[in-house]
Amino acid sequence: MQTTILYIGRDAEITVVMERLLNARPEWKGICVCTDEEAVALCEKQNLDLVLLGNGINAECEKVLRAKLTALQPGLKIIQHYGGGSGLLYGEIMSTLN
Template sequence: MMLTILYIGRDAQITATVDRLLNAREEWTGLTACSDEEALAICSEQVIDLVLLGNGILDTEEKELRKRLIQIHPSVKIIQHYGGGSGLLYGEIMAAI
């Protein structure tokens, strides 16, 4: 089953690492964004199966971002990703789906 996963984080280096990890798996298409505007634009153009919220997103930003993502894709799953390596990332994604 092919999954399209969007990671949203504020740190460009971490975002690049997560992008590499997501796209290393044949069954995943990984997309990344460092800003809410960029993330919402991606969601408006593509069907997203899972959103990972990464580091640096403030609580107030997260609430608004979740609301807007669900408006675009009502059935999208949204989870936190706090880092910790490829094994943890894989486990979080598999638990969410």
């Protein structure tokens, strides 16, 4: 079974890279968006295992986003990811899911 991971970031170029990295692993299904509205709409339609909050999301947006997403999917794991290599990304994801 695939683990569905949503990445939310404000930089479109980084979002493209994240989508490639997340989907490089067959056990992960990565979905990447740049707006909170896209994230909430996706969360309404699809079951998610993990949300990664990326660059450019300020503290107030993060607070609102966390509240909206967990209201839609209680128990949803949400962590911050601000960069680093693919090894760091893998470690963050695996430690959060385990």
